[in-house]
Amino acid sequence: xxxxxxxxxxxxxxxxxxxxxxxxxxxxxxxxxxxxxxxxxxxxxxxxxxxxxxxxxxxxxxxxxxxxxxxxxxxxxxxxxxxxxxxxxxxxxxxxxxxxxxxxxxxxxxxxxxxxxxxxxxxxxxxxxxxxxxxxxxxxxxxxxxxxxxxxxxxxxxxxxxxxxxxxxxxxxxxxxxxxxxxxxxxxxxxxxxxxxxxxxxxxxxxxxxxxxxxxxxxxxxxxxxxxxxxxxxxxxxxxxxxxxxxxxxxxxxxxxxxxxxxxxxxxxxxxxxxxxxxxxxxxxxxxxxxxxxxxxxxxxxxxxxxxxxxxxxxxxxxxxxxxxxxxxxxxxxxxxxxxxxxxxxxxxxxxxxxxxxxxxxxxxxxxxxxxxxxxxxxxxxxx
Amino acid sequence: xxxxxxxxxxxxxxxxxxxxxxxxxxxxxxxxxxxxxxxxxxxxxxxxxxxxxxxxxxxxxxxxxxxxxxxxxxxxxxxxxxxxxxxxxxxxxxxxxxxxxxxxxxxxxxxxxxxxxxxxxxxxxxxxxxxxxxxxxxxxxxxxxxxxxxxxxxxxxxxxxxxxxxxxxxxxxxxxxxxxxxxxxxxxxxxxxxxxxxxxxxxxxxxxxxxxxxxxxxxxxxxxxxxxxxxxxxxxxxxxxxxxxxxxxxxxxxxxxxxxxxxxxxxxxxxxxxxxx
Numbered sequence: 001x002x003x004x005x006x007x008x009x010x011x012x013x014x015x016x017x018x019x020x021x022x023x024x025x026x027x028x029x030x031x032x033x034x035x036x037x038x039x040x041x042x043x044x045x046x047x048x049x050x051x052x053x054x055x056x057x058x059x060x061x062x063x064x065x066x067x068x069x070x071x072x073x074x075x076x077x078x079x080x081x082x083x084x085x086x087x088x089x090x091x092x093x094x095x096x097x098x099x100x101x102x103x104x105x106x107x108x109x110x111x112x113x114x115x116x117x118x119x120x121x122x123x124x125x126x127x128x129x130x131x132x133x134x135x136x137x138x139x140x141x142x143x144x145x146x147x148x149x150x151x152x153x154x155x156x157x158x159x160x161x162x163x164x165x166x167x168x169x170x171x172x173x174x175x176x177x178x179x180x181x182x183x184x185x186x187x188x189x190x191x192x193x194x195x196x197x198x199x200x201x202x203x204x205x206x207x208x209x210x211x212x213x214x215x216x217x218x219x220x221x222x223x224x225x226x227x228x229x230x231x232x233x234x235x236x237x238x239x240x241x242x243x244x245x246x247x248x249x250x251x252x253x254x255x256x257x258x259x260x261x262x263x264x265x266x267x268x269x270x271x272x273x274x275x276x277x278x279x280x281x282x283x284x285x286x287x288x289x290x291x292x293x294x295x296x297x298x299x300x301x302x303x304x305x306x307x308x309x310x311x312x313x314x315x316x317x318x319x320x321x322x323x324x325x326x327x328x329x330x331x332x333x334x335x336x337x338x339x340x341x342x343x344x345x346x347x348x349x350x351x352x353x354x355x356x357x358x359x360x361x362x363x364x365x366x367x368x369x370x371x372x373x374x375x376x377x378x379x380x381x382x383x384x
Numbered sequence: 385x386x387x388x389x390x391x392x393x394x395x396x397x398x399x400x401x402x403x404x405x406x407x408x409x410x411x412x413x414x415x416x417x418x419x420x421x422x423x424x425x426x427x428x429x430x431x432x433x434x435x436x437x438x439x440x441x442x443x444x445x446x447x448x449x450x451x452x453x454x455x456x457x458x459x460x461x462x463x464x465x466x467x468x469x470x471x472x473x474x475x476x477x478x479x480x481x482x483x484x485x486x487x488x489x490x491x492x493x494x495x496x497x498x499x500x501x502x503x504x505x506x507x508x509x510x511x512x513x514x515x516x517x518x519x520x521x522x523x524x525x526x527x528x529x530x531x532x533x534x535x536x537x538x539x540x541x542x543x544x545x546x547x548x549x550x551x552x553x554x555x556x557x558x559x560x561x562x563x564x565x566x567x568x569x570x571x572x573x574x575x576x577x578x579x580x581x582x583x584x585x586x587x588x589x590x591x592x593x594x595x596x597x598x599x600x601x602x603x604x605x606x607x608x609x610x611x612x613x614x615x616x617x618x619x620x621x622x623x624x625x626x627x628x629x630x631x632x633x634x635x636x637x638x639x640x641x642x643x644x645x646x647x648x649x650x651x652x653x654x655x656x657x658x659x660x661x
Contacts (some may be wrong), residue, residue, distance in 0.1 A: 303420060303447035304397070305386075313397065323420050323553060324446035324487075330553055331420070342522075346420045379402050379450060381424040381442040382417055 004361045006160040007296060007317040008201075009150050009178055009352035015251055018244035022205060025240035033237055034228060043239050050246025054210050057249040058176075058195065059186040066211045066232045067242055071177040071198030072101035074211040075144070075269035077222035077233070078173040078194040079105060082142035083114070085171075085218035089141035092116045093132065096337035097125060097151075101196075102144050102175055103333070106381055115139065124286035125154040125338045133164050142171045147179035147195075151321060151334040151350055152285030153294025155179065162191045171217070177201055177209075182291050183260070193217045199241060199313040201356070204248035208241035259355040264292035267353050270362050271295045277370040284340055284348060296321070296335075298344035299373050301382040310372040316365055321348040388447060389481040391455075394445040401457035403440045412501030414493050419523045419550065421445030423453050424496040427460075429505060434465040441497075448480075448487040455479040458493040469502055471495065472536070473548075483582065488548045492533060519561050522554020527565060534569045542566065571597055571651055585653065591618045593652050598625070601651070602644055606631055613644065616661050624646060626661040 005013065021266055031040035033047055039240045046064070054060040068074045079092065079102070094106050096118045103118075110116040117135045121127055127145070136143070148155045158174055165172040173194040179185060180195075187195065194217065198207035213219050213232070225234030252259075275281055279298040299307065304320030315381040321332030324346065331345045340348070351365070375381035408426035415422035421444060428438040432560075439457035443450045455476050459654050460468045473491040477483045483491055516528030535541065542562045546552040552559050571593075582605030585593070598615045606612050616624040625644060627637055634640065637660065645658035 300442065301417070301447050303444060303449070306450060309393075309396065309447045322446070323550075330556070332535075342418045342420070379399065379442060380444040381413070381422055382444055383442070 001315050004314075004316045004357075004364055005039060006351040006353060006357065006361070006365065007319050008354040009153075009350065010319055011137050011200045011206065012203045012354055013356055014200075014205050014244065015248055017251060018204050018247040021247035022240040022244040025243050034226065044333055046243050046246075047237055047239060050242045050249075052245040053249040053253075054197065055093045055212075055251050057180065057185075058142075058197075058212060059188050060212050061215065063201055063230075064212055064215055066213060066229050067237060067245075067324065068209040068233055069093050069097075069207055069235075069238065070209045071175065071201070072209075073222070073236075074177075074196035074198070074209045075099070075101040075173075075175050076105050077211055078196060078213075079109075079142055079144055080222050081213075081218075081220045082171040082173065082194070083109075084220035089138040089139050089140060090213045091117070091137055093117045093119065093135050093143040093145075094139060095119045095121065095127060095145055095156075097121055097149055097154075097334045098144070098146050099150055099175055099177065102146065106144070121337050123154050123339050125149060125284075125334070126286050126289075127156055127161075129157070129160055129164060130160065136165070136170060137168050140168075140241070142173060143175040144175070146174035147174045147184070147185070148291050149285070149334060150178045151332060152338075153291035153352070154285045154294045155183070155289040155291060156190065157289070159190055166191050178291060178326075181249075181256065181259075182263075183295055184256065187212060187214065199245040202248050202252050204245040207238050208245045210245070210249070238323050255355055260292050263355065263357065266357055266359065266362050267293055267295055267351075270351060270353075270365060271368075273362070273366040277366065278373050281373075282344065284335055284338065284344070286355045295348065295352075296348060296350045298340065299347040299349065301345045301380055302341060302373055302376040304347055304349055306376050307347070307369075307372060310376070314364070314368050315370065318352075321350070321365065322346050386448070386484050386487065388451075388484070391479070391481045392448055392451040392483065395454040395480070396453035399441075399450055399454040401438075401440050401454060401461075402442070404442055405438055405440045410501040411495035412420055412499070412504065414497040414500060415445075416524070417444060419450045421493055423449070423455070423493050423497045425456070425501050427501055427505070429465065436460050436465070436468060445493075446487070448483055449490040449493065451480055452476050452483070452490040452494045453497075456498060460495050460498065465502055467599060470497060471498060474537070485544070486547045488537070489550045492546065492548055514563035519565070520549075520551035520554065520558045523550045525551035530562060530565050531569055534566060540566070540570070563640065567601075567651065571601060590652065594618055594648060596622060596654075597648060597651050598644075602647060607638070611640075621655040622654065623656055623658045624660060624661055 051062045051065050055065045061232050076372045078320040106116045128208040146160055147158050162172055175196045177196055177198040180197050193214050195212040197210040202322045221232050221241045223234045265372035282298050284296040304322030305324040310319050335345045405426040405428050409429040410427040412425040426440050427436055430437055439461050441453040441457050443453040459479055473495040474496045476491040504656045505601050516526030519527050530551055539545055545562050552562050595615055603613050610629050612628030614626045616626050641658055641660055648656045
């Protein structure tokens with residue numbers, strides 16, 4: 001039975017072309033890119049080729065891209081580097097709705113004696129830029145604010161944020177793991193100092209990410225060791241994943257416009273269809289400024305995990321902000337920060353699309369979900 | 385992905401006894417929509433034999449909450465009220481061939497609904513689930529429920545209390561309070577009373593309490609490292625102990641004494657000082 005994959009903010013299908021680009025480096029081309037011989041050297045050339053493709057996707061110079069092992073490493077590296085390049089400053093500004101890679105890192109910093117401001121969001125998940133302005137102090141070392149939210153798809157006004165933060169001469173990092181390849185991003189027009197990117201969110205394999213560091217930015221490596229990545233990130237490169245990452249970025253560039261329009265159409269059809277066929281459903285997050293592939297819907301009177309497991313029976317993959325799916329019984333911190341009522345968080349489902357989704361996928365989901373919601377509501381004492 | 389047994393999946397996908405009995409003889413309602421799970425249990429009971437003739441459930445919650453509710457109804461059908469009163473949350477978990485630890489609270493909810501329904505049937509005042517002081521504000525869990533669940537399931541960690549009651553699973557702010565309740569419960573009953581503010585400790589109670597804490601709380605930790613401790617004497621607020629085993633020659637012995645002092649001050653009286661023999 002065909003899998004209907006609508007969980008692309010969690011991870012994506014590895015593009016066939018990316019798999020093909022990776023295979024030689026899982027097989028015969030096993031040389032170490034740092035070696036002096038030609039056998040290793042050709043592998044090094046592949047990495048540089050991939051670096052060009054990743055840089056091009058955000059209009060950066062290849063020398064500004066550092067390969068890492070994942071988005072989390074990019075995030076941790078960026079914030080730590082900012083703190084180490086100006087050790088006198090002990091204040092970090094971020095938001096309450098960041099991915100755990102930034103949020104929990106900042107909570108750890110707070111426990112280690114740093115002063116951290118977690119900016120709130122409104123009920124649509126939007127930031128108040130005046131609040132950002134007034135949070136900045138002489139002690140602020142870095143501001144880290146995500147480009148787009150993984151749970152709701154809400155896009156933050158990073159350009160305006162950059163203007164505020166840069167006018168105060170402070171380093172700005174943005175976790176753009178969810179935004180890259182879904183919306184155009186141009187570092188020549190966006191005065192951000194550091195940007196995190198992840199391979200597996202854009203149809204590359206897992207185990208590779210990148211950190212953009214603007215030329216001239218003081219940088220301090222997170223992993224210390226060999227001279228790889230111009231001594232900015234030690235450790236032998238994950239060559240195969242990097243090769244696939246390069247290919248995935250080429251594809252993303254190629255499909256960006258078309259993909260944007262197509263996934264938006266499918267997403268909107270899915271969203272409208274569900275709102276029409278399921279009573280007591282609501283969309284979480286600002287619908288104006290949102291990734292084209294994401295919708296986060298709350299179905300009242302039912303619980304998210306139950307919905308997911310019923311969907312699972314039909315090979316439909318999605319995710320939920322419900323406490324019961326979190327592994328820690330903690331309901332989504334993003335939806336809580338937005339003040340979404342607990343009753344609606346429990347029944348929240350995120351559908352996130354990619355260029356591989358089809359009209360048929362949406363038809364099947366639109367057929368199944370209303371029935372599942374109805375059945376679960378019939379089981380529930382709150383059902384109607 | 386939760387690691388559910390086939391039995392849980394079966395009862396979730398094809399629940400037995402779902403629905404509501406019209407004109408029931410007993411009703412048990414537990415949980416609420418804010419907490420993320422709720423169960424309404426309705427029973428038909430033969431007045432003469434007190435046999436449970438039929439049981440139905442309505443559940444709002446995750447897969448294991450639905451499966452636990454369904455399992456509960458299967459377990460109690462055909463039992464007498466007296467027999468059903470003996471059903472524990474563990475019976476429900478076992479019927480399901482086990483539940484993930486994080487999901488044990490679903491079986492607790494089933495048992496609570498049953499207890500409420502049967503108490504109502506017997507004409508007793510239905511035990512108010514909200515009675516007691518709210519500890520976990522996110523899920524409205526009271527100290528009474530936490531204490532009872534800790535005792536019944538012999539829980540030892542905050543994590544387990546969250547798994548069984550959900551308390552602490554929201555914002556996590558109440559974790560220190562849960563930790564305190566755990567300590568109180570396991571420090572013994574005398575301790576529980578002694579901790580009530582304003583209660584003056586008699587000498588005998590104080591010594592008994594110190595003895596109890598040294599034996600149950602402090603010694604096991606030291607024994608894990610090959611050490612040990614004996615209570616030698618209590619002279620007013622001076623507690624004299626003797627370190628044993630590996631602790632005797634340990635460079636950290638002073639630190640250990642301080643730790644013991646900290647614990648006794650916390651659990652018995654702020655005034656205590658601890659010294660080695």
